[in-house]
Amino acid sequence: MAYGMYVxxxxxxxxxxxxxRLLVDAADSMNHVEGCQVYIVNVxxxxxxxxxxxxxxxxxxAHADSLKLEATxxxxxxxxxxxxxxxxxxxxxxxxxxx
Amino acid sequence: MAYGMYVxxxxxxxxxxxxxRLLVDAADSMNHVEGCQVYIVNVxxxxxxxxxxxxxxxxxxAHADSLKLEATxxxxxxxxxxxxxxxxxxxxxxxxxxx
Numbered sequence: 078m079a080y081g082m083y084v085x086x087x088x089x090x091x092x093x094x095x096x097x098r099l100l101v102d103a104a105d106s107m108n109h110v111e112g113c114q115v116y117i118v119n120v121x122x123x124x125x126x127x128x129x130x131x132x133x134x135x136x137x138x139a140h141a142d143s144l145k146l147e148a149t150x151x152x153x154x155x156x157x158x159x160x161x162x163x164x165x166x167x168x169x170x171x172x173x174x175x176x
Numbered sequence: 177m178a179y180g181m182y183v184x185x186x187x188x189x190x191x192x193x194x195x196x197r198l199l200v201d202a203a204d205s206m207n208h209v210e211g212c213q214v215y216i217v218n219v220x221x222x223x224x225x226x227x228x229x230x231x232x233x234x235x236x237x238a239h240a241d242s243l244k245l246e247a248t249x250x251x252x253x254x255x256x257x258x259x260x261x262x263x264x265x266x267x268x269x270x271x272x273x274x275x
């Protein structure tokens with residue numbers, strides 16, 4: 078079963094663009110991760126300290142495996158100083174364009 | 177500038193699957209709409225009356241144009257009875273896998 082989520086990052090004031098850069102780099106590294114189908118980084122025009130990441134994975138195991146990757150661990154360490162909060166909306170993708 | 181959104185549909189009790197079918201059909205029709213890059217229908221394991229749609233468009237104009245399509249107008253009419261509420265989180269996609 079496909080596994081998805083919206084991840085809302087609230088950044089420390091004024092650090093959003095640094096975290097965007099790190100997350101887009103992370104997305105690039107996902108190009109080599111077969112189980113990752115979608116990893117889109119979004120900002121908000123109305124909330125300057127908010128980043129939303131759209132994630133779709135082949136299944137929950139593929140997502141769990143990705144957390145063990147060195148690239149992911151390195152991203153988490155680098156991103157930590159910029160993050161004031163993280164919220165997740167868990168999803169089950171059932172169909173559509175872009176899967 | 178790319179244009180995106182998360183759309184949360186709250187359905188009338190017990191009608192989620194009918195609306196999912198309509199939205200997946202709408203996603204299929206978006207395969208012929210060049211300005212639509214992503215249209216993914218998601219359900220929630222914890223909220224039985226909730227559907228989330230992830231949308232990414234080439235730009236706001238492409239989205240606006242899609243609302244004039246007969247397929248979209250027909251979807252809106254058919255979907256109306258199933259919808260108890262709609263909320264949108266506007267997004268600006270800035271990069272990632274799946275764009």
